[in-house]
């Protein structure tokens with residue numbers, strides 16, 4: 001009986017930490033894919049880059065882990081700016097801009113780490129530093145630190161997305177013609193949006209690397225699908241129609257997605273199976289509208305190509 | 307008359323626009339237009355399908371530049387090669403499709419705030435504050451649609467007519483030098499179209515905004531405004547002042563067209579109306 005409660009609590013607290021940490025990444029995904037209508041695949045490279053940068057700064061440069069985390073965010077912001085630049089100035093499609101970045105960043109990440117991974121075991125991370133002050137257990141610390149970053153991001157973004165600049169950014173994914181019509185530069189909005197999104201994604205990368213005690217160049221593979229799964233779950237549950245519900249949906253969706261994954265692992269699935277589970281989950285969610293249409297005998301348009 | 311008033315609000319010199327030049331799809335949409343529009347003018351623009359009316363407004367709004375040699379001045383400023391979003395400092399626009407003028411995911415007040423910042427530098431300050439809110443309410447009240455009590459509703463929940471009325475307020479709230487209306491009532495049902503047209507005249511008269519309005523409705527073209535321009539194959543073929551147009555009927559207008567163009571008047575929308 002006590003065992004079962006322990007397991008339940010453990011699942012909940014792991015999901016809570018992961019929901020907060022990956023919620024930042026899901027917000028990044030949501031900002032580009034939904035708010036800007038800019039399908040940005042850069043995250044497959046900027047997520048491991050966050051981990052690689054933080055780890056390299058902590059281990060090789062012996063930076064304070066909080067500064068190293070900040071460094072990771074800045075590198076992520078730069079990556080997003082480059083993606084935005086390729087699209088808006090060099091006129092390459094959003095999808096291809098992201099793919100070029102994702103492929104290119106793989107090599108950059110190897111350079112940053114001077115290898116394919118960095119162990120962080122004998123180095124203090126943000127979690128260790130916070131532990132010296134707070135003195136919580138491992139899970140409690142993880143939740144406290146991820147929660148602090150999540151709260152900070154939540155407050156900053158809630159503020160920013162309600163400013164004049166933030167408003168123009170939110171409108172440009174909905175109606176670019178109108179945004180230019182009222183005199184806002186849609187190129188600038190894409191640059192800002194990609195920068196913020198990849199900064200958040202790199203932040204998640206750096207937190208995950210520090211929590212698990214190592215970083216690896218292959219850490220980002222398939223991350224886009226987990227972000228998509230979290231966003232879909234969050235959208236379905238919270239039906240976000242304003243900024244605050246949108247941000248909460250990203251955290252909530254990540255929490256539930258991570259819980260499903262944790263339970264699946266507990267049930268004996270191998271970590272290698274998780275990607276397939278995620279893909280099938282997303283596929284099911286995406287085909288629900290189709291099935292509804294078919295059962296109602298409605299007309300189904302041909303598949304979109306983009 | 308002061309010097310400022312005698313300067314035309316809009317000046318087009320040798321403006322031409324060819325789509326897909328040098329290909330089999332080449333279309334000369336605007337074929338050398340020279341026009342001046344004075345402050346306070348309300349110009350209605352008519353012409354058959356493909357005459358180049360929308361292209362002309364798009365050129366003025368900076369969606370694309372005219373061909374080399376053409377010049378566009380607004381309030382004496384050369385705006386020929388400005389980017390579209392910079393043109394917006396001078397021009398407010400309402401499109402035919404009500405969904406183009408507004409962002410459906412934003413609330414009414416957020417849409418208005420976006421438009422309120424037209425021509426100003428957007429800052430990292432809250433887009434909505436108490437002052438602005440009361441200003442937006444004042445701007446919406448004359449519409450008589452009750453939108454002033456729904457400031458925080460997403461625009462996606464409004465009807466087409468309500469969205470178009472809101473677009474109109476958005477296009478005029480920051481007092482643009484020039485208001486460009488491209489068949490902005492054509493997609494509305496007749497009753498709503500009438501209301502929005504009435505609102506348009508009210509706003510334009512109250513704010514004294516220089517306006518160009520494309521319409522397929524000959525009655526409206528004759529009745530509204532103080533000047534009428536007729537276009538054909540990328541050229542202005544008829545230009546009537548208030549006095550000249552007040553004496554005309556629709557059939558006068560059509561025969562004037564056929565005389566000036568040497569062509570039959572072909573406008574599917576107008577023929578439909580005549581049935």
Ligand SMILES: Nc1ncnc2c1ncn2[C@@H]1O[C@H](COP(=O)(O)OP(=O)(O)OP(=O)(O)O)[C@@H](O)[C@H]1O
Pocket residue numbers: 325326333334335353354355356357358359360361362
């Ligand atoms: N983006 C474009 N690409 C290619 N051709 C275009 C484009 N826009 C307009 N044209 C062509 O330019 C010509 C003028 O079109 P325009 O839309 O200005 O006509 P219009 O007078 O507004 O007609 P309507 O009354 O049907 O709205 C047409 O022959 C049209 O096919």
Ligand SMILES: [Mg+2]
Pocket residue numbers: 359360361
């Ligand atoms: Mg047109």
